[in-house]
Amino acid sequence: MATAFKPLMPLDEAWSTLQAAVLQHVQQGAALARESVDSIEALGRVLAEPLVSRVDVPPLDNSAMDGYALRVADLSSSQALPMGQRVAAGQVGEPLAPGHCARIFTGAPVPEGADAVVMQEHTETSDPAGPIRFLHEVRAGQNIRRRGEDIACGQTVLSSGLRLSPAALGVAASVGAQRLSVFARPRVGVLTTGSELVMPGEPLPPGAIYNSNRHTLRGLVQSTGALAGDLGVVPDDLDATRAALREAAAHHDLIITSGGVSVGEEDHLRAAVQAEGGLAFWALAIKPGKPFVFGWLARPDGSRCLYMGLPGNPVASFVTFLLLVRPVLGVLSGEPWALPTALRLQADFDWPKADKRREFLRARLNAQGRVEIFPHQGSGVLTSAAWSDGLVDLAPGQTVERGQTVAFVPLSQWLQPSFTVCQA
Template structure:
């Protein structure tokens, strides 16, 4: 009697939100910090609250070039008043005498007794050098109050903030020339696959059958660097178990994360899974998204204090690109202590038709058009990297959902994801 074949039991596809939550649970912020010059801290993550030791501005000052006045002296506009002093920025004037005005410049301290500034366009200098004020000023006009930007003792930047050019200026405004930031994650990057060829090693016309240029390695390294990582490019690992195991073991000794593309499927030539399992542990996930279903997370090493995180991305270039943005990006930000890693989609109008609803959550490559809507790249295949170059974002489409022109969709821009 012929035995009944054993049927393989496949796990259900994991929802993206569940996969992300599980992944982020493993991403404990790195304990390492370092001191960097404020000039060099763009994009770094603040490792401690930044508290101001002074008011900004430090004293009341003029918001305009003009004349500091006493409002009570100008109840009737048009009366010429003598100029008793000149106060440029960086100097300190004396108390303003009654029935006089002070020539004052933007940023200069307001002299005692003055309660308003009249811009120079509303004044007329007379032949005797006195000044006629042509408007009735209101108390406080064109005066920037001490501490109106930052008050002494206030937290101006919070731990976990990713520093921007504006926040560097704010840090400098409270006197910080050095900032304590989280250390850069150390990431080992390599690709697997005997079919991969590096550009420049073989001319296009000499490519052997089945060979492809390794495009993933280039965009993954750039993405990692944009996220503030120190990247070790370990090249292409041959498709055999021993070489893969050796590469993983060496990388885990000196890095926080090992990132690979390819080799996380279930084929006979996919050696990542057994290699990681021999050195640590691995969860191989089938995520309910399109593109980017195969994804792996694990740990390479003997324990939590000795080893590195492992993330394996799919080999198709668009799948690798999209899963990096959706999963690896927030993982790396959390490793650096970033407090807010999610990007919320915005609503936009679809100017296209999508009739092929899928049971998985889809991320469609689109581009904003001049009319304010979204156009769809015609070929949404996971191997067409042109779609990610042409597009400026993704439509996050729910499972089973078709799209008609005029429908409201959820849009995430590459500008935000790649910032």
């Protein structure tokens, strides 16, 4: 009797299913523990609580450059003023004496009574002690950074759910935050399957291949800030696969596997996941990446570990991680559900053969700012992923002629925190 196959699921439907499932998983308390870390060690972590400033930044009016602080009204009768004091950064000067100017340096507090700073290049003097002659018209307020100009006391400067960039850490430091409340990093178990796989450095017997997916997936997990647990390789055996999943589920928030999710007689992962938990969907209308599985694994205490089974072909594994695993890891890390935004750019290639599935081509920007594609787009050609800096997103049935506009998604939108938030 012939087996009835379900229609392939469109990617947008898969995204909606994943979003609902992972948000429900988190709302049920399955993840998102919090911890306090030193702000200087918080790069790439996701903020668990809004950061509210308890100070003004800058704390006082200060000079934007090296020069001279003065009272503009004192220039009405003379373009030269004697110098009354010298104020360096970290010092607080005396109130400005009438008819005098003050030598001042970048970042130094502006003396009381001064209402402008003139850069030293717009002055001249024959004696460092003065008088100082001002060569251009001076406007009140020029070259003064006002108290609270950047940040006001009581202002929320960093929002919960923000992945902390180097600039964000600088903002936290500028308001005196020594420690930050962040979400715990999700624990991701990476399991590769296949009796033919051997590790680099081992002899390569006939019929065997080196295990590239183990390195690629572990690196992709680490690039998101999650904790990657290397679960090694499981042979093509149902009992061994079930045992490996059962053990991994007890210690991880998400298990990802590569290979073993198709319909071959040696593909045991779907059956193993069904036996140890349940399946939400499998088989997507995308190329590469059709044999993708999403489900869950049961734990003895009744809780669940999420499961995502990626194809075995290296490029398909790479692409499905970006498209499907990365958004889920964002939520498990404390970020909102988010998907990358495509850029509309000019194609520097032809693609005359349309596919029925939504297709993702390995591509990069050339020196002319146009999109070129790797010449060999097979799902086993991992060099195409290493060569590219983005993916071209083609709709089902779409062809491309050189010069047309295509949707290009930079890899940096997946591998760095630059997502556009999508509303639930």
